[in-house]
Amino acid sequence: MSADTRIIDGKAFAEGLRTRIAAVAADFEAKAGRKAGLAVVLVGEDPASQVYVRNKGKQTVAAGMESFEHKLPADASEADLLAVVEQLNADPAVDGILVQLPLPAHMNEQKVIATINPDKDVDGFHVVNVGRLATGLPGFVPCTPLGCVMLLKDRLGSLSGLDAVVIGRSNIVGKPMAQLLIAESCTVTVAHSRTKDLADVVRRADIVVAAVGRPEMVKGDWIKPGATVIDVGINRVPRTDQGAEEGKTRLVGDVDFASAAEVAGAITPVPGGVGPMTIAVLLRNTIVAAHRSAGLALDESAL
Numbered sequence: 001m002s003a004d005t006r007i008i009d010g011k012a013f014a015e016g017l018r019t020r021i022a023a024v025a026a027d028f029e030a031k032a033g034r035k036a037g038l039a040v041v042l043v044g045e046d047p048a049s050q051v052y053v054r055n056k057g058k059q060t061v062a063a064g065m066e067s068f069e070h071k072l073p074a075d076a077s078e079a080d081l082l083a084v085v086e087q088l089n090a091d092p093a094v095d096g097i098l099v100q101l102p103l104p105a106h107m108n109e110q111k112v113i114a115t116i117n118p119d120k121d122v123d124g125f126h127v128v129n130v131g132r133l134a135t136g137l138p139g140f141v142p143c144t145p146l147g148c149v150m151l152l153k154d155r156l157g158s159l160s161g162l163d164a165v166v167i168g169r170s171n172i173v174g175k176p177m178a179q180l181l182i183a184e185s186c187t188v189t190v191a192h193s194r195t196k197d198l199a200d201v202v203r204r205a206d207i208v209v210a211a212v213g214r215p216e217m218v219k220g221d222w223i224k225p226g227a228t229v230i231d232v233g234i235n236r237v238p239r240t241d242q243g244a245e246e247g248k249t250r251l252v253g254d255v256d257f258a259s260a261a262e263v264a265g266a267i268t269p270v271p272g273g274v275g276p277m278t279i280a281v282l283l284r285n286t287i288v289a290a291h292r293s294a295g296l297a298l299d300e301s302a303l
């Protein structure tokens with residue numbers, strides 16, 4: 001196999017998914033007499049969050065859905081934010097609600113998430129959706145791990161019986177990732193900051209999902225030959241290549257791509273791997289939410 005075919009092109013897959021979603025969104029509009037709607041709430045001026053919110057808005061509109069943006073100042077009270085969420089819960093034009101995290105320190109994230117109607121919680125962070133995922137009920141699954149599973153199934157077909165190691169146990173990536181892989185009948189190990197002999201644990205895996213936030217931590221000699229490697233990490237590091245201007249940075253994952261790509265059967269790059277999947281899956285969850293709220297049938301597995 002040439003080096004290129006080992007690379008899982010998340011950008012291309014996300015584009016294809018967005019095209020399928022746009023067709024479904026047009027069909028929804030024709031049947032429901034309105035567009036599906038996604039509301040994004042941003043508190044404060046965090047530059048990275050502003051970029052995410054702008055991109056979400058653009059891609060929502062490009063997919064033929066309505067985008068609603070609510071911006072609150074950094075010193076808004078928690079009660080102000082909860083009032084916006086309640087208003088969106090009650091608005092029939094809003095199918096999905098996303099509160100951009102992180103919130104300012106004076107706000108309780110769990111309380112805010114708990115206020116979102118679980119049937120509009122397209123981020124899948126509400127405890128009701130966490131419970132639905134854990135028990136196999138239909139709900140909403142966090143976008144990044146669902147995107148990872150889509151890439152894995154696209155590459156491998158059935159994941160049944162494969163050994164999977166998820167590195168990281170966060171609520172937004174590691175834990176839901178592990179639940180999804182269990183649902184796909186993998187044998188799942190969740191590794192984290194206290195795991196002993198991490199390299200040995202990873203070496204057993206047919207599927208490695210790295211969601212740590214440590215640049216290039218997973219080395220090629222940790223990877224079982226032929227394994228599929230999904231790199232969720234997004235880390236900005238100084239550029240060290242010759243001729244790079246001082247202060248310039250580049251993005252790297254949690255996996256040392258150069259050495260891992262030599263051994264892996266398939267691997268996601270950073271950027272262009274998992275990253276583009278997150279917003280595409282958010283749009284997927286929103287069009288699913290719209291169909292459910294309108295009582296319209298949708299083959300969710302085809303998306």
Ligand code: NAD
Nearest residue numbers: 144168169170173192193211212213232233234274275278
């Ligand atoms: P987090 O900080 O909440 O969790 C990191 C996890 O890594 C923790 O569970 C911790 O136990 C584990 N960990 C830390 N050090 C470790 C070590 N030395 N060995 C093994 N495990 C260790 O992070 P997160 O929100 O889950 O995000 C993880 C990474 O994924 C970050 O780089 C983040 O930027 C990225 N991310 C990308 C996307 C995307 O692609 N759209 C979305 C979410 C997160």
